[in-house]
Amino acid sequence: MLSGDIPPNQTIYIKNLNEKIKKDELKRSLYCLFSQYGRILDVVALKTPKLRGQAWVCFSEVPAASNAVRQMQNFPFYDKPMRIQYAKTKSDCIAKEEGSYVPREKKKKQEEKAERKRRADEAQQSAVPNGTHGASNGGPTPSFRQGPSTQEAVPPNNILFIENLPHETTGRMLEMLFEQYPGFKEVRLIEAKPGIAFVDFDDEVQSSMAMQALNGFKITPQNPMIITFAKK
């Protein structure tokens, strides 16, 4: 009843997406948002009248999809709560990995012209957006220094300091994460210093709540965000 009677699937189906967002941005943001739950094999979004506002995110493991369905249910994404279910059918990229992929001839309404060019089986990794490849932040993974020492050194502040972000992080991505917490005001990316940002809240109680909730949140698997109070 919660997510319908659809059995678990490696791929999640998302609807109620903001239709004004361009396809490529949407796919990249979905990739960033969901990669915290596991390895993503593909993100599919079409802009056709029938399919806009929807997307599929394919995980390499079913449990990753299950966690995503539960934990990201109704997550405010581009100002609209995501509605997430398991996909009804197996994604092509999954079938290809299993070797069970049959070029689409099971579609009744589709003309059979499309499958002609399906001869070539290219690696499906090309569809993954800003993957885990060239994005190392120019050096070894920064060490976590979010021990109590840092907490004590920096007094509470309504402004949060965010580090260890992937360089391709956009203000919009951070807004989506932080705006769900009461008192959120704005995100400020520092153009001159990629990988860091400031997030303003109305007061330090509210900023603390957001910090607790989002500290360590991974925008990509190797980028747990480090959140501290900004220095005054």
Add this chain to the structure above:
DNA sequence: AGCACA
């Protein structure tokens, strides 16, 4: 609301 793989 709408389940595809341009």
